[in-house]
Amino acid sequence: MRYLVVSDMHGNWDAFKRVIRKVRRKRFDSTLVLGDLVGYGAAPNQVMDEVRSLPGKLHIVRGNHDKVAAGIESGDDFNDVALTSARWTAERLTKSNHEALRQLPIGPTVVETGTDGRAIVAICHGSPADEDVYLFSDREALEAFDAEPRSYVTFFGHTHLPSMFVLHQAGIRGALLRGDGELRLHPRMRYLINPGSIGQPRDRDPKASYMIFDSRQMTLKWRRLRYPVGLAQKRIHDAGLPAPLADRLAEGI
Numbered sequence: 133m134r135y136l137v138v139s140d141m142h143g144n145w146d147a148f149k150r151v152i153r154k155v156r157r158k159r160f161d162s163t164l165v166l167g168d169l170v171g172y173g174a175a176p177n178q179v180m181d182e183v184r185s186l187p188g189k190l191h192i193v194r195g196n197h198d199k200v201a202a203g204i205e206s207g208d209d210f211n212d213v214a215l216t217s218a219r220w221t222a223e224r225l226t227k228s229n230h231e232a233l234r235q236l237p238i239g240p241t242v243v244e245t246g247t248d249g250r251a252i253v254a255i256c257h258g259s260p261a262d263e264d265v266y267l268f269s270d271r272e273a274l275e276a277f278d279a280e281p282r283s284y285v286t287f288f289g290h291t292h293l294p295s296m297f298v299l300h301q302a303g304i305r306g307a308l309l310r311g312d313g314e315l316r317l318h319p320r321m322r323y324l325i326n327p328g329s330i331g332q333p334r335d336r337d338p339k340a341s342y343m344i345f346d347s348r349q350m351t352l353k354w355r356r357l358r359y360p361v362g363l364a365q366k367r368i369h370d371a372g373l374p375a376p377l378a379d380r381l382a383e384g385i
C-alpha cells in the first residue's frame with residue numbers, strides 16, 4: 133500500500149492545497165490524516181472540504197484542536213491564543229464540517245494488518261497511549277511502543293516536528309528528520325514516525341512537511357514544500373485572529 137501521510141494542517145489551506153496539488157499525480161491507495169485539521173489558521177472550512185474530497189481511502193483520527201473546535205472539550209488547558217482561534221473556528225465551521233469534525237475517530241487506529249495479525253500500520257494524534265500526549269522523549273516513546281505492542285509502524289502527529297523513534301534490540305533511538313530524505317525501514321525494528329506539520333511547522337523550517345510511505349517496499353520519504361506563507365498570514369490578519377499566529381508561520385516556530 134502506498135500512503136500519503138499528513139498531519140496538523142491547522143486551518144492553513146494555502147499550505148495544504150499546495151501539498152495536495154504537488155502530489156496529485158502520484159497514486160496513493162490511502163491518505164493518513166493524523167488530526168488537528170483546524171485551529172490557529174483562518175481557513176478551517178477549506179481544509180475540511182479538501183480532506184473530505186481526497187481521492188482513495190481516508191484514514192483519520194481527531195486532534196486536540198479538533199475536539200475543542202467541535203465542542204467535545206472545553207479547551208481549559210489551552211493558552212489564550214489557542215482558545216481564541218478554537219472559538220473563532222467553532223463559530224465559522226459550516227454545519228456539515230462541524231458534524232464531520234465531531235465524528236472524527238479517536239486514535240490509535242489500525243490501518244493495515246499483516247497475515248500474522250500484526251498491525252503493520254497504525255495512526256494516532258499524540259501517542260497510542262493517549263491521544264493528547266506529546267512524544268518528545270525516548271521515555272515517552274517507550275510508553276507509546278508498549279501501548280501498541282503489535283504495531284510495526286505507528287504514525288503520530290501533535291508535536292509538529294518531523295521525527296522518528298526506532299525500537300531495536302539494543303534500545304531506542306530518536307531523530308529529527310530535516311529537509312527531504314528517504315529511508316528503508318528494517319523488518320525487525322519498530323517505528324514511531326511523525327510526518328511533521330503541514331500548517332504550522334515548528335522546527336524553524338517554514339515549509340509544509342509531509343511523508344509518503346510504501347508498506348510493500350517499506351520505504352519512507354519525508355518531504356518539505358514551500359507554499360505562499362504570505363497568503364496564509366493575510367487570511368489570519370483579515371480574520372482578526374491574534375497576530376502571533378501569522379508571524380510564527382514565517383519562522384517555522
Ligand SMILES: [Fe+2]
Binds near residue numbers: 140168195290291292
Ligand atoms: Fe497540532
